[in-house]
Amino acid sequence: MRVVDFHCDALSKMWQNPQASFVDAPDMDVTLKRMEEGSLDLQVFAVFLSEQYGKPSMERILAQIEVFRDRIHRAGHLEWLQWKEQVYNIRQGGKQWGLLSLEGADGLEGQLFYVDVLYKLGVRFLGVTWNYANWAADGAMEKRNGGLTRRGRELVKRCNEIGMLLDVSHLSRASFWELTELTQAPIIASHSNADSVCPHPRNLADDQIRAVIALNGLVGVTFVPWFIKNGTGLVKMEDVLPHIEKICELGGEAHLMFGSDFDGIDEWVRGLEHPGAYPNLAELLLKHYSASQVEGWMSGNALRFLEANLPAMNSEKS
Incomplete structure (x- = not known):
């Protein structure tokens, strides 16, 4: 059964270690070999800027995009998904693909023009925050639970205008609700679970899940152990x-x-330690659900969303 995975942090690891090979690096979860073992057709790669390496900046965002472009795509390991027409090629199989997202707008330094730059460079999803507050909004772990800033509201509007899709996984509850009221496009929660099953600030409350669904978006069940149980x-x-x-x-x-x-x-679900283990999950799901349901969760729902919401090739939005 073919697989789409909507969030990993492999680029951050590869940026930290210039010698790390995407083919089969021993300290990486996501590698080409494991994508092949797990029948993973598409992996979404997050650009994540850890503060342990200094203040997030546009320069560091560009550096991780360069990691993907040169060490993964141009090296011939993955095709680069940017356009809705390419989803057809993914469905045909035979190649693995990658797609870029930004996890946290901190490195954009409050400059909306940088959103346009990233879009032109092939980034297609943007998460407004990581766990804490930045210039645009409060994150899920920010105790005050503040909402979007004025500049953050402008960011949402600009993303809608150019076709940059928004990811709400790390937003505070207040920011989440403001964004859902503002956005004119479907949204995703790339890696969040159900708070009513496992209470955690990073998980989504039932009404939030309903809101994502109402906007014709997607919720990505994640394998972070403390978001599961x-x-x-x-x-x-x-x-x-x-x-x-x-x-x-x-x-x-x-x-x-x-x-x-x-x-x-740095902790994993038993049996789901890397992409090569996705067949284990498919086998488990097929014991409880129909093949059509499992196919939808493994790849079908995500591919339909991308086909409907990625920009058309050669389209231009001002």
Whole structure:
């Protein structure tokens, strides 16, 4: 069964280690070899700027885009998904693909023009925050739970105008609701689970999940152990099932996908340690759900969304 994964942090690791090979690096979760083992047709690569390496900047965003362009795409490992017409080629199989997103607008330095630059460079999704506050909004771990700033509202508007799709996974609740009221386009939560199953500020409340669905968006069930199950002890693949069931109960069967967060975690779900383990998940799901449902969650829902919402080739938006 073919797979689409909507979130990983492999670029950040490769930027930190210029010698890391995408083909089969031992300290990487996401590699070409493991994508092939897991029948992964498309991986979304987040550009994530950890503050441990200094203040986020546009220069560092560009550096990670360069990692993808030179060490993954131009090296011949993955095709680069930017246009809706290319989804047809993904469906035909035979090649692995990559797509770029930005995780946190901090490095844009408050300059909306940089959003246009990233779009022209092939970035197609933008998460407004990481966990904490930046110039645009408060993140999910910001205790004050503030909303969008004036500049943040302008950012949402500009993304809508040029076709940059928005990712709400790391937003505070207040920012989430302001964004859903402002946006004129579908949104995604690339890597968030159900808060009613596992309470955590990074998970989505039931009404938030319903809101993403109402906007014809997608929720990416993630494999971060502490977003799956509270408490200590082993987290198993079976523990992912209640999150899938809850999203389906809320009307999200056709809006569910996966966003692993591989290479962004240092603990893993037993049996889901890297992309090569996706067949294990498919096998488990097929014991509980129909083949058509599982196919939708593994790749079909995500591909339909991309086909509907990526820009058309050679289209220009001012």
